[in-house]
Amino acid sequence: MANPPGMIDPRIFESLQSKIDEDAEVRDQIREVLQSLDRQGRTAQSILSRAHSTPAAHLQAVIQSAEAAIKDEVESIGKLANITSNSPYYKYNNMWTRDVQNVVFSVLFCGWLGGVGESGVATEPGKLFTIEEVGKILNVPVNLKDRDAFHITIEEYLQSLITLIEELSRLAINSVTLGDYQRPLQISQFVKDIHAGFQILNLKNDSLRRRSDSIKYNVKKIEDIVYDLSLRNLVPKAEPTAP
Amino acid sequence: MSDKLQEMPGVKRHHDGIEKEAGSRTSPFMPMFEFFRNELDEHHDRRERIIKASRDITAASKKIIFSLQRVRSLKGTIPPKIAAETQERAAAMQQQFLSIAPDLAGINAWRYQRQISGGIQEYMEAISFEHYLRHQKLISIEEAAASLPANVDLTADDYVLGIFDLVGELMRFAITTMATTGSLPGSKNDEDPAQDRDILVDLRSLRTSFEALDTASCGGTGLGKDVEKKMEVMKTCVEKVETAVYGMIIRGRERPKGWVPDLADDRAPVESF
Incomplete structure (x- = not known):
C-alpha cells in the first residue's frame, strides 16, 4: 500500500471502497x-x-x-x-x-x-x-x-398502458367465447382512443417506441373481432337510453 | 356503398360508450397525451443536449491529453505553449459543462448519468493526468469534483473508470519520455532521498490499489460492468512500462538514441472501452 508521501493518498481508495460497499x-x-x-x-x-x-x-x-x-x-x-x-x-x-x-x-x-x-x-x-x-x-x-x-414516471405509465392494450385485445377474443358480444365493441373504442393518443407522441428509438409500434396490431386484431361480429349481425343494438 | 355501410350495425360508433358522440369524435385521452408529449419532448431535448455536450467534452479532453503527452518532465511547470493550449480547451469544456448544468439539476443528475458519463470519464482522465504531471499525485475525488460546475456530479464510478484510463496515459508518457530522454520520469526529494519516486513506483501503487478494490458486489451494474476489462488493460499497461524499464537497464546503452518502442498496437486496447 502506498504511504502518504507516495502518489496515492490511501484515503482515496478507502473512501471509494466504502462508497462501493454502501451502494x-x-x-x-x-x-x-x-x-x-x-x-x-x-x-x-x-x-x-x-x-x-x-x-x-x-x-x-x-x-x-x-x-x-x-x-x-x-x-x-x-x-x-x-x-x-x-x-x-x-x-x-x-x-x-x-x-x-x-x-x-x-x-x-x-x-x-x-x-x-x-x-x-x-x-x-x-x-x-x-x-x-x-x-x-x-x-x-x-x-x-x-x-x-x-x-x-410517465414512461412507466405508458409502458403499462401498452400492456393493458395487449391484455384487452386478448380479453376481446375471450369475451366472444363467453358469449359477450358487447365488450369487444367497448374495448375497440377504448383501445382506439388510446392509440390515437400514442400517435401524437414523438417517441425516440427506445423501448417505448418499439412497444408502441405493436399497438396498431392489437387495434387491428380487435377491429377484426368487431368485424366478425357485425358481419354475422351479432352486435348488440345500442342501449335505448343512449341518445 | 356508403348507405350499405351505414346500415351495417358494426360500424364503430354504434355502441353504448358513455363518451359516445356521433360523427367526428376525438379521443377523450387527448389532453392527457398532449401533456405526455410535452414532457417527453422536454426529456428528449435535454437528453440530446447532454449527449452532444458529452461528446464535445470527450473530444476536448482527448486533445488536452494529446497536448499533455508532449510534456517531458514530472512535477515541473508545464511548458507555456502546452499550458496555453490546454487552458483554452479546458475553458471551452467548462462552458460545455455550464451549458448542460441546468439539465443535470436535481433529480436529473442520475437520469442522464449514462449520457454524460462518457464525457466525465474522459474529463477525469485529462484532469488527473494534468494533476499528476504537476504534482506527481493522484487527484482525489473531492478535488476532481470541485473542478466541475455545481450541478454536475462526479460519481465514484466515473472517477474510478477515469483513473483506470489514466494508467494508459501514464504508460505512454513513461515510455515516450524514456525513449526520448533515456530516463524514466520521476522526482527527487531533496530532504529525504528515500522518498525519491519514479513513475513506475506510482504505476505499481495504482495497480495495487486497483487490485485491492473489491467490486464484486457491483455485479453487472455500473462499475462492475466495465471494471473487469479495464483491469486487464491497466495491468498490461503497467507491465509494458516494467518491460520497458527492464529493457532500458539491460540494453539501454546499445539502443540508438530516439528509438521508440512500437506502440502502434497498444493504442487501440487502451482507448477502446
Whole structure:
C-alpha cells in the first residue's frame, strides 16, 4: 500500500471502497423488496387472468381478490420508496422499473374492469386511470421533477398502458367465447382512443417506441373481432337510453 | 356503398360508450397525451443536449491529453505553449459543462448519468493526468469534483473508470519520455532521498490499489460492468512500462538514441472501452 508521501493518498481508495460497499447494501435491500414484489405481481396477474374466463356479471369476485393482491403490492411499493428515499431515484430506478410497470398494469387492468375501490379514486367499468390516479392508488408521487424521490414516471405509465392494450385485445377474443358480444365493441373504442393518443407522441428509438409500434396490431386484431361480429349481425343494438 | 355501410350495425360508433358522440369524435385521452408529449419532448431535448455536450467534452479532453503527452518532465511547470493550449480547451469544456448544468439539476443528475458519463470519464482522465504531471499525485475525488460546475456530479464510478484510463496515459508518457530522454520520469526529494519516486513506483501503487478494490458486489451494474476489462488493460499497461524499464537497464546503452518502442498496437486496447 502506498504511504502518504507516495502518489496515492490511501484515503482515496478507502473512501471509494466504502462508497462501493454502501451502494451494494442499498442494492441488496432493494433486491429483497423486489423479490416479494415480483411474487405479489405474479399473484395479482394470475388473479386478473381469471377475467378472461369470467362473464362480466360475475367479475366482482375476481375484482375483489385482485384488489387484495394490489393492496399487498402497494405495501411493497411503500417499502421500496422508503429504502430508496436517501438515494438518487434514477440511480436504481432500472432495478425496479419492470416490477413497477407490472404493478401499474395490474392497477390499470383492475381499474378497467371496474375495481380498485377504497383508494380515494372514482371507479367505473371501462375506465382508464390517469397517472395521477395510479399514483394515488399506489400512494406515491408521479412524474416528479422538483425533488428527488421515488415516483412513477410517465414512461412507466405508458409502458403499462401498452400492456393493458395487449391484455384487452386478448380479453376481446375471450369475451366472444363467453358469449359477450358487447365488450369487444367497448374495448375497440377504448383501445382506439388510446392509440390515437400514442400517435401524437414523438417517441425516440427506445423501448417505448418499439412497444408502441405493436399497438396498431392489437387495434387491428380487435377491429377484426368487431368485424366478425357485425358481419354475422351479432352486435348488440345500442342501449335505448343512449341518445 | 356508403348507405350499405351505414346500415351495417358494426360500424364503430354504434355502441353504448358513455363518451359516445356521433360523427367526428376525438379521443377523450387527448389532453392527457398532449401533456405526455410535452414532457417527453422536454426529456428528449435535454437528453440530446447532454449527449452532444458529452461528446464535445470527450473530444476536448482527448486533445488536452494529446497536448499533455508532449510534456517531458514530472512535477515541473508545464511548458507555456502546452499550458496555453490546454487552458483554452479546458475553458471551452467548462462552458460545455455550464451549458448542460441546468439539465443535470436535481433529480436529473442520475437520469442522464449514462449520457454524460462518457464525457466525465474522459474529463477525469485529462484532469488527473494534468494533476499528476504537476504534482506527481493522484487527484482525489473531492478535488476532481470541485473542478466541475455545481450541478454536475462526479460519481465514484466515473472517477474510478477515469483513473483506470489514466494508467494508459501514464504508460505512454513513461515510455515516450524514456525513449526520448533515456530516463524514466520521476522526482527527487531533496530532504529525504528515500522518498525519491519514479513513475513506475506510482504505476505499481495504482495497480495495487486497483487490485485491492473489491467490486464484486457491483455485479453487472455500473462499475462492475466495465471494471473487469479495464483491469486487464491497466495491468498490461503497467507491465509494458516494467518491460520497458527492464529493457532500458539491460540494453539501454546499445539502443540508438530516439528509438521508440512500437506502440502502434497498444493504442487501440487502451482507448477502446
